[in-house]
Amino acid sequence: MDYLQIKRVNSLNGNIKISGAKNASLPLIAMTILANNSVHIKNLPHVADINTLLKLLSNLGAQCDFHDDRVVVDTSTLTQTKATYDIVKTMRASILVLGPILARFGHCEVSLPGGCAIGQRPVDLHLKALEQMGAKINIEAGYIQATAPDGLKGCDINFDKITVTGTANIVMAAALASGSTTLSNAAREPEVVQLCEILNASGVKIDGIGTAVLTIHGTNGKLIDIEEFSVIPDRIEAGTYLCAGAISRCELTLTNVEPKHLGAVLAKLEEMGSTFTTTKESITIHPSEVIKPVKIVTQEYPAFPTDMQAQFLALATQANGTSIIEERLFENRFMHVSELQRMGADISLNGNVATINGGTQLSGTDVMATDLRASSALVLAGLVANGTTDVHRIYHLDRGYDALEKKLEAVGANVKRLKE
Ligand code: EPZ
Numbered sequence: 001m002d003y004l005q006i007k008r009v010n011s012l013n014g015n016i017k018i019s020g021a022k023n024a025s026l027p028l029i030a031m032t033i034l035a036n037n038s039v040h041i042k043n044l045p046h047v048a049d050i051n052t053l054l055k056l057l058s059n060l061g062a063q064c065d066f067h068d069d070r071v072v073v074d075t076s077t078l079t080q081t082k083a084t085y086d087i088v089k090t091m092r093a094s095i096l097v098l099g100p101i102l103a104r105f106g107h108c109e110v111s112l113p114g115g116c117a118i119g120q121r122p123v124d125l126h127l128k129a130l131e132q133m134g135a136k137i138n139i140e141a142g143y144i145q146a147t148a149p150d151g152l153k154g155c156d157i158n159f160d161k162i163t164v165t166g167t168a169n170i171v172m173a174a175a176l177a178s179g180s181t182t183l184s185n186a187a188r189e190p191e192v193v194q195l196c197e198i199l200n201a202s203g204v205k206i207d208g209i210g211t212a213v214l215t216i217h218g219t220n221g222k223l224i225d226i227e228e229f230s231v232i233p234d235r236i237e238a239g240t241y242l243c244a245g246a247i248s249r250c251e252l253t254l255t256n257v258e259p260k261h262l263g264a265v266l267a268k269l270e271e272m273g274s275t276f277t278t279t280k281e282s283i284t285i286h287p288s289e290v291i292k293p294v295k296i297v298t299q300e301y302p303a304f305p306t307d308m309q310a311q312f313l314a315l316a317t318q319a320n321g322t323s324i325i326e327e328r329l330f331e332n333r334f335m336h337v338s339e340l341q342r343m344g345a346d347i348s349l350n351g352n353v354a355t356i357n358g359g360t361q362l363s364g365t366d367v368m369a370t371d372l373r374a375s376s377a378l379v380l381a382g383l384v385a386n387g388t389t390d391v392h393r394i395y396h397l398d399r400g401y402d403a404l405e406k407k408l409e410a411v412g413a414n415v416k417r418l419k420e
Contacts, residue, residue, distance in 0.1 A: 001393070002395075002419060003391060003393075003394055003417075003418055004390070004397070004416070004418075006391065006413070006415050007388055008382075008387070009248055011248075012245065012248050012250035014253070015252075015411070016253070016255070018238045018254055018255065018257045019045035019233070020042075020230070020231035020233065021233060022049055022234060022399075024190070024194050025041070025231050026050070028229075029054065029057070029073060030100055031195060031198065031226070032057070033078065034104060034175055035073075035202075039226045041230075044071055047398065049093065050066075051066075053091070053096075056083055056097065059084070060101075061080050062074060062075045081101050082109040082110075083108075083109070083110040087111075089114065094111075094113070095113055095126060095169065098110045099130070100176075102130065102147075102148055103172065103173045103176035103177060107147045109146070110143065110144045117374075118371050119331045119333065126169050127144065129169075130169075130173060133154070133177060134155075136148070152174070152178070154217075156181075159184065161185075164189050166187070167187040168192055171186075171199065171214060171216055172195075174218055175224070176219055176220075177216075178218055178220040181216045184213050188300070190261045193210050199224070202225060202227070203219065204216065233257045234402075235258065235262050236307045237400075237401060238257045239305070239307075241407070242262075242283065243311040243380055245287050247315045247380050247381075247384055249289055251286055252285055254284075255281060255282045257282060259278040259279075259283050263302055264305065265304070268312065272288075273288030275288075291320065292319060292320065293358055294316060295323065297326045297328060298327050298329050299329070306327060306329040309327055310373045310374045310376065311380055313336065313347070313356060314380040315380065317347070321358055322356065322357050324356075327352045327353075333371075334354055336373075339368060339378055340378070343364070343365060343385055344361065345362060346358075363386050364386060365389065365390075367381075367392070368392050368393055369392065369394055369397060372399050375394060375397040382415075
């Protein structure tokens with residue numbers, strides 16, 4: 001198993017090119033199930049989760065040709081409609097094939113995704129909405145069995161809670177349904193917006209894109225033709241490297257990034273003392289020598305993203321004062337705290353609220369990655385810790401960061417991928 005060995009840096013400097021967004025790529029790849037034609041997708045990140053979903057589609061019979069950052073997906077040969085446990089257990093987002101397969105074939109089986117390190121993460125809202133669209137849902141032997149022999153029917157759905165993949169799943173199901181579906185309390189994340197824009201450009205009329213109320217006018221079972229497109233940049237990867245600049249107090253420039261997707265993140269970094277120069281596709285961070293403490297509450301987009309919580313918690317360990325971070329989306333997303341405490345950070349937890357007394361000099365040691373974003377927080381801490389930090393179980397990191405150590409090394413970091 002690989003691990004990352006990180007030594008404190010004296011200075012980082014240069015440009016980092018941001019990859020395509022993992023959390024946009026996953027629903028966009030699942031969307032190809034609705035297509036009549038072979039779909040060409042560009043700017044895909046090289047991360048494990050993308051390979052997992054392409055493997056799932058291949059197992060179902062699709063042709064997936066992934067080269068460099070492009071894939072051509074042909075689902076005309078897709079005949080299987082069962083997403084098995086062996087794949088789903090490795091990636092909960094496999095649930096994203098449920099809506100499109102059910103809409104296209106009238107039946108689908110998906111292994112019920114279990115919980116994960118950050119929380120229970122049920123999919124009840126996905127299932128409830130599909131039932132409202134006329135599907136019969138049965139949970140049997142750990143599998144969701146969904147049938148809709150007469151096709152799905154458009155209706156009014158109001159999510160009890162905002163769910164990102166839930167919104168994507170229902171938008172894709174509604175795309176081939178008969179009639180229109182109005183989805184209220186829908187997610188507004190940029191990743192959902194791109195899915196809606198591509199579907200809208202492919203003949204599925206969608207009103208309210210980017211708002212909390214989406215109306216999807218179904219094609220009544222007619223498959224769609226999807227033109228070639230590029231995946232949006234990864235705002236969470238970008239936010240992570242901005243935190244690398246802030247914590248190491250070094251100027252960095254990110255390219256192939258969409259600044260408007262990072263509003264809440266830039267605002268919090270400004271509160272902590274950094275300033276920025278942005279252009280249409282780049283952001284340069286000008287960090288301050290003194291990092292100020294901050295108060296953060298994680299919420300749905302456009303508020304502060306939960307996927308940036310761990311990175312800011314690591315940054316707050318270097319602030320000149322006390323920061324408060326409240327995690328409102330996932331009930332168990334502070335696993336990185338005990339690892340940062342092992343590096344000497346002064347953090348206390350009270351339920352879903354972390355209090356970080358900053359200004360402590362961190363010391364390098366062996367630390368364990370527990371989930372994707374927690375692992376990136378440990379890397380950030382390693383950049384400023386005395387001595388050597390070895391981050392283990394980086395398969396978590398590889399799920400969502402494209403060549404992180406190479407990108408950091410290219411701007412002067414001392415990060416090496418080694419074998420245990
Ligand atoms: C997406 O997960 C992202 N994953 C997550 O990123 C991200 O943390 C999350 O949205 C929130 O922004 C992908 O896009 C692949 P949710 P998702 O459904 O869709 C509850 C990363 O680091 N809920 O919006 O699974 C749920 O338990 C990952 O890249 C229900 O109760 O998250 C949570 O508390 C981690 N019932 C809240 O809603 C449901 O049916 C939000 O979850 C669905 C969700």
